Amino acid sequence: MKRHTVIDSPYGPLTLVADEGALCGLYMVGQRHRPAEESFGARDDDALLDEATDQLAAYFAGELKEFDLPLRLDGTPFQQGVWEQLRLIPYGETRSYGELAEVLGNVGASRAVGLANGKNPIGIIVPCHRVVGANGSLTGYGGGLDRKQRLLDFESGAALFS
Known part of the structure; x- marks a missing residue:
């Protein structure tokens, strides 16, 4: 329940x-x-x-970089693959949609990666904010670009909350 x-x-x-x-x-x-x-x-x-x-x-608080929680992400097999790749992006780093598509074995699927990324049901913990455009630009985030930028700044050490 x-x-x-x-x-x-x-x-x-x-x-x-x-x-x-x-x-x-x-x-x-x-x-x-x-x-x-x-x-x-x-x-x-x-x-x-x-x-x-x-x-x-x-x-x-800046004390935890990797979550350890039981997760259930309901989605298509492709979405599941994208969300698994998101969990492999290290704290403080980013990957492009194209890089994720390549890892998933379909270099032409960057748009599909973006759509799956946007439907991630467990934001922050499954770090979809760590995915950026090929040129490093912020290209969408379900929680808004301002939040995405703030999360990336936080993880890069540019901002800490207490």
């Missing part, structure tokens, strides 16, 4: 959604492709949501 909690963050409120022992959603206010609130289940804290909250707090 799905359940959720809402936490404060330097990027505004974040809604964490868990189901059957795995985190299945992390959504920002105003995020593109954000599901309807009623799909999040009851508002309820539990051990998994508490652990996710603790790890996010450590991340925002």
